[in-house]
Amino acid sequence: MSHAGFIIATYGITFGVIIGLVVYTIKQGRNLSRTVADKDKPWT
Amino acid sequence: MSNDRATSTPFTKGLGFFVVLGIALLIILGIFVSPADVNQGESVRIMYAHVPGAWLAYLAFVMTAVSSAAYLWKRTRSLTWDRIAGASAEVGVLFMAMTLLSGSLWGRITWGTFWVWDPRLTTTAFLFVTYLGYLAVRGLGGTAEQRARRSSVIALLAVLEIPLVHFSVVLWRSLHQRATVLSPDGDIKMDGLMLFTLLFGVFGFTVLFAWLVSHRQRIIAMQDAQQINALDAAVTERLKEVQA
Numbered sequence: 001m002s003h004a005g006f007i008i009a010t011y012g013i014t015f016g017v018i019i020g021l022v023v024y025t026i027k028q029g030r031n032l033s034r035t036v037a038d039k040d041k042p043w044t
Numbered sequence: 045m046s047n048d049r050a051t052s053t054p055f056t057k058g059l060g061f062f063v064v065l066g067i068a069l070l071i072i073l074g075i076f077v078s079p080a081d082v083n084q085g086e087s088v089r090i091m092y093a094h095v096p097g098a099w100l101a102y103l104a105f106v107m108t109a110v111s112s113a114a115y116l117w118k119r120t121r122s123l124t125w126d127r128i129a130g131a132s133a134e135v136g137v138l139f140m141a142m143t144l145l146s147g148s149l150w151g152r153i154t155w156g157t158f159w160v161w162d163p164r165l166t167t168t169a170f171l172f173v174t175y176l177g178y179l180a181v182r183g184l185g186g187t188a189e190q191r192a193r194r195s196s197v198i199a200l201l202a203v204l205e206i207p208l209v210h211f212s213v214v215l216w217r218s219l220h221q222r223a224t225v226l227s228p229d230g231d232i233k234m235d236g237l238m239l240f241t242l243l244f245g246v247f248g249f250t251v252l253f254a255w256l257v258s259h260r261q262r263i264i265a266m267q268d269a270q271q272i273n274a275l276d277a278a279v280t281e282r283l284k285e286v287q288a
Contacts, residue, residue, distance in 0.1 A: 003085070010089075010094070011071060014093040029050040036269050041265075
């Protein structure tokens with residue numbers, strides 16, 4: 001495959017950032033959830 | 045205070061399952077299954093990450109504007125709209141940055157340079173900076189209502205840049221190719237499997253957007269609640285000091 005480095009870099013950046021954002025979002029939600037009362041979390 | 049589910053619900057768990065499955069399939073289709081392009085060769089595979097990313101950023105900024113309008117309209121005024129607007133902008137800015145990066149990698153192969161001050165690239169960079177500014181304004185101090193009011197006005201102005209970005213390739217002479225799928229004449233000149241991979245990516249990223257915004261607007265809601273609780277605690281503490 002020609003330009004394999006560029007193609008792998010594109011997929012690595014795109015899907016790496018997506019995975020990073022998803023993990024960060026889940027962790028941030030869990031940490032905040034411990035400090036907020038259930039009444040402030042109407043979705044639970 | 046429990047964090048059994050934190051920001052997730054059965055609905056977002058279902059969305060998450062489809063996102064993981066969709067992204068895995070998109071990578072397989074984009075890298076291994078879809079054919080090389082007659083003109084672009086293997087570099088066309090970058091499109092399957094680049095175009096859905098750009099679509100998601102546009103979608104996010106339009107959602108920011110629609111939610112902001114819903115907040116400003118008295119009949120539908122609710123901080124939930126402002127939180128959806130903020131969450132959408134956060135996601136949009138990140139995907140716009142990824143689009144600029146993947147685009148510059150494609151540009152290096154096709155044009156021989158990572159960056160050129162072309163109308164499409166320049167307007168896209170301007171759009172990116174505008175929404176960075178929007179997020180900066182959201183981060184200024186004040187109550188959630190003050191934040192919502194000022195950022196909603198900015199969102200409604202910023203969204204006007206999107207048609208400028210989209211039609212920049214038509215309005216000015218541009219190195220960037222014109223729209224292939226959303227061409228004005230409706231004639232799509234693209235191999236069936238390539239088109240399927242591209243549309244599959246767009247659909248997958250749309251589901252990802254729904255998942256991310258669902259979670260991130262709940263995070264903003266909890267941050268708002270935390271801020272109100274901290275303020276209440278500070279006021280109570282001060283009152284105790286005064287009474288003592």
